[in-house]
Amino acid sequence: MKSSALHRDTDLILSVEDVNKTFDGFKAISDLNFYLGDGELRTIIGPNGAGKSTFMDMITGRTRPDTGKLTMHKPDGHDIDLSKLPEFKINRLGISRKFQTPSVYTQHSVYDNLLLSLPRSRTLFSSIFYKESAADRAAIEEALETIRLQDLRHEIAGNLSHGQKQWLEIGMLLAQKPSILLVDEPAAGMTDDETERTGELLISLAGKHSLIVIEHDMTFVKQIARDGKVTVLHQGTVLCEGKFDEVQNNPKVREVYLGRGKAA
Numbered sequence: 515m516k517s518s519a520l521h522r523d524t525d526l527i528l529s530v531e532d533v534n535k536t537f538d539g540f541k542a543i544s545d546l547n548f549y550l551g552d553g554e555l556r557t558i559i560g561p562n563g564a565g566k567s568t569f570m571d572m573i574t575g576r577t578r579p580d581t582g583k584l585t586m587h588k589p590d591g592h593d594i595d596l597s598k599l600p601e602f603k604i605n606r607l608g609i610s611r612k613f614q615t616p617s618v619y620t621q622h623s624v625y626d627n628l629l630l631s632l633p634r635s636r637t638l639f640s641s642i643f644y645k646e647s648a649a650d651r652a653a654i655e656e657a658l659e660t661i662r663l664q665d666l667r668h669e670i671a672g673n674l675s676h677g678q679k680q681w682l683e684i685g686m687l688l689a690q691k692p693s694i695l696l697v698d699e700p701a702a703g704m705t706d707d708e709t710e711r712t713g714e715l716l717i718s719l720a721g722k723h724s725l726i727v728i729e730h731d732m733t734f735v736k737q738i739a740r741d742g743k744v745t746v747l748h749q750g751t752v753l754c755e756g757k758f759d760e761v762q763n764n765p766k767v768r769e770v771y772l773g774r775g776k777a778a
């Protein structure tokens with residue numbers, strides 16, 4: 515039952531099958547199997563060292579699996595073997611990653627940050643002849659609306675709050691129209707209000723994009739998971755998968771994760 519072909523009926527966008535990764539004799543990822551539906555918002559939790567970052571690193575090509583398959587399923591029916599591709603080519607396929615710390619151009623305005631992130635505009639930006647097109651402006655307006663920073667479009671990004679910077683960076687990634695967006699602990703360091711708004715933002719992206727969100731904050735996980743699936747990683751493999759309540763009440767999860775006092 516591990517053939518990716520068998521899973522095509524269910525509109526998958528990503529299959530990770532029998533993946534292993536060892537660092538200096540330490541098995542960071544162990545027989546990992548994971549399937550992401552097209553348009554799904556999947557939350558991943560797991561204790562420190564469970565392999566969450568390594569998992570994302572393998573999807574984006576930052577780290578190569580020792581064995582196993584990572585396949586992106588394109589809407590046109592083509593399957594692409596990610597394990598053979600360099601990082602920049604995986605990015606060009608529409609797999610984008612948002613790291614935990616915000617990365618924006620602090621000297622530029624919110625608007626110009628979004629302009630800079632549009633495909634092709636970065637190399638042209640410094641040219642005095644560069645003028646954004648109507649399509650560019652429409653894409654920027656759409657991103658501003660999605661991240662709810664319309665009123666701060668002229669603000670210098672360096673002056674934004676931590677949460678606003680995170681939303682801006684998400685907007686910058688969205689300007690590239692990713693198919694799969696990987697988001698690493700978006701709520702870390704945010705106020706409660708910012709956390710809730712971030713949850714609303716991610717929920718609004720599901721359907722248009724497929725998302726994998728790693729998070730430790732259980733209130734936030736509950737907010738974004740809603741009726742969707744939560745995957746629990748432990749010792750480099752999937753310990754269990756299910757709805758938030760099922761996962762939270764699973765004795766194995768409580769033992770390895772919730773029982774360690776990190777969660778609600």
Ligand SMILES: Nc1ncnc2c1ncn2[C@@H]1O[C@H](COP(=O)(O)OP(=O)(O)OP(=O)(O)O)[C@@H](O)[C@H]1O
Nearest residue numbers: 537538540542560561562563564565566567568569
């Ligand atoms: N480049 C590397 N070299 C050696 N060991 C590594 C490397 N990358 C990760 N590891 C080890 O693999 C294991 C999994 O690490 P990983 O960072 O993927 O876990 P994580 O679930 O993201 O943890 P955290 O929640 O603390 O970020 C850890 O024991 C880590 O020390």
